[in-house]
Amino acid sequence: MAARSHDWPGAPIAVLLGDPDLPDRSKPGGRFTADDHDQVERLRAALEKLAGHAFEFRRDHGALLESLRADPPAFALNFCDTGFRNDARQELHVPAYLELLGIPYSGSGPVPLGLCFDKALVRALAQSLGIPVPDERLLGPADDLPEVGFPAFVKPNRGDGSVGITQRSLVHDAAQLAEVVAELRRTPVGAELLVQEFLPGAEYSVGILGNPGLGFDVLPVLEVDYDALDPALPRLLDYDSKTDPESPYWRDVRFRRAQLDAAAVRDLGARCETLFARLGLRDYARFDFRADAGGRPKLMEVNPNPAWCHDGKLAHMAAQRGEDHAALLSHVLEAALRRCRAERG
Ligand SMILES: Nc1ncnc2c1ncn2[C@@H]1O[C@H](COP(=O)(O)OP(=O)(O)O)[C@@H](O)[C@H]1O
Ligand SMILES: [Mg+2]
16 A cells, blocks of 8 residues: 555655755856746745645755754655756765665665766666667767767767757767867766767657556656747757746747557556666656657656656646646655655565
8 A cells, every 4th residue: 555644754854955055067157047946945835735744955065964964854855956066976975875874765866866877878778678769879088970870969978957958969960060079078068978860759758656566657748849949940958948048949848748649658658667677766757758750769868866846847747637746746755755664664
């Protein structure tokens, strides 16, 4: 039977988030934006609706380690998707530290967070499991440009939130490829690059709640709706689509329920459950796919710590089945508490 929230001791749950006062080089201007602050306020309001739980927020990373050690919460909701000190490379260190302290927490552990930060590694694993993936070359800092077919897509191997992705990521010839590679190599995310087959078809996201052995709940599959976007612009979720309210990508790109038949939805869900288990993910995760020219969805990436925000893809999926932000957050928390109870036996 599913664990119920009121089974958990009544002590406040610590919500771990990025530090709004520290620089964050993944954000425009290198700092938290007005939208980031608004997201946290909306999170606070949604969590207040969850009956039977009290929440306290821990956001000051200068004090975080000492505060967790000296005043360990009974449970932590790990929504720190910026990484420790807002460094994406240290996203995995937050759950690692919680584990060292024996604090139970929501979401995936350090190993899957580390694995999924390397998109080429996830692609290789997915391929070994028979999951369709795009053709791809991995470029190290000193590697020559590969011979690939065009159009192609260039992106950082280790990146998140579309950092390093622009309209120019879609390249049509060797000269454009050379230009974009050179440009990316001058940025902090440019050390390892992927040159991929461009996937021109529909873009899907699959959200999963639950855990192997305890049952999965696959949320309605989402499709990125590019219909309102200026047809002259390439169809992709670039950095501006996630950070710049003035951008046509932010303004005109929407999400809708995927236009897929039931068998295709089942197939996608089954692939994601396989990956979820093999990667050792926990509680919730999001998987991004895009279809090739033949309409076959191929895996772009796995997000083991996906956006929890009110207008993120997971929230849009929940809305497709009539659930609000608070309901989504409650599902995440309940999946984690249920797993923790099962682990305790
Ligand atoms: N091979 C590809 N072909 C077409 N578009 C792609 C490809 N890879 C990525 N994209 C576009 O770039 C966006 C971000 O890529 P993704 O791999 O999901 O990285 P991120 O971690 O930044 O979300 C995708 O949502 C999609 O629009
Ligand atoms: Mg993505």
